[in-house]
Amino acid sequence: MTTSRSTYHHGELRQAVLAAALDVIAAEGPGALSLRDLARRAGVSHAAPAHHFKDRTGLLTAIATEGYDLLAAGLADAPGLRERGVRYVRFAVDHPAHFQVMFQPELLRADDPDLLAAKERASAELRTGVAGLTGVPEPRTAGIAAWSLAHGFATLLLTHNVREALGDRDPEEYFLSLTGLLFAEQLATGEGE
Template identity: 70%
Template sequence: MPPERSYHHGDLRRAVLTAALDVIAAQGPAALSLRDLARRAGVSHAAPAHHFKDRAGLLTAIATEGHGLLSTALGEAQDLRELGVRYVRFAAAHPAHFQVMFRPELLRPDDPELLAARDRTRSMLRTAVEAHGGDPATGFMAAWSLAHGFATLLLSRNLDGLPDGRDPEETFGALAGLISGPAGPPSAG
């Protein structure tokens, strides 16, 4: 006789999110299955749908959580370069979140919590760009492209063997310095 399943779970939502993050980190978001996650959490196959409705809902919750973690990681960065380093550090520390956060085809694009979390993250970057000077729209795209591109290359292992065995954060800081000049806002000439 198979063991009886307990349908009571202390924090099913967190357990499913954690299991999903493990799967994404190991195999990517395409490998996610709510049925498999339910099995991993030891609950009925329908239980995750109670919290997330479907796969897109689960991935949207992961992206929302990721933007919250990213906003916290960006914190009170003192300058644009530091903000970029913190962005790269976040991606390295939270690769599963990072894989999902910027994949709109996987998410519910109109989810209010996701939109608010994404806006907070973008606002932090825009504020840092505006403090740095120059054209805010172009600066925002350039700064985000540099940090996001570097983080993506790092996570996809396209930056293995960094010069002089440097730490990725140190390498990003040097790269950002080549493009933006000295740390901090430009001096009034």
């Protein structure tokens, strides 16, 4: 994706570098990311991306921030915890590069205020799903269990470790069947929705 320098206008370079970085991460993982390579792909000087991201960590932090914002938006207004789980899985499938980066804190600037705010928005949406549960003595523990199920399934899905088990089934429907299997009692009594 080489683009002529003359096609960039103020504000477009940042998005072009982010898009190129997401392509690299999706294809080769975050370890393959280099600001110099991204500059080459964008057709700009090797120093140009540093004006927006300072360094590789800044770029990865921007990607994680964008990912948490996308996740929060995807979870918003979901009816019930199960639907939030489905949307979590959908987010991972639709944004695999973001998903890879978001949960590797060693790659990120942990004290970045934009990242912290985006993480809090996503966490608040996940907590809202747990708040709808009735009869749960430890909501925080229930939230971690629900997150573990959705995150674990999404990770297995993205790493192709459940390909054989899925067969031709839709991953979201398969995830719903998993939650039904594990939480049959709560679902039968109307809890958890």
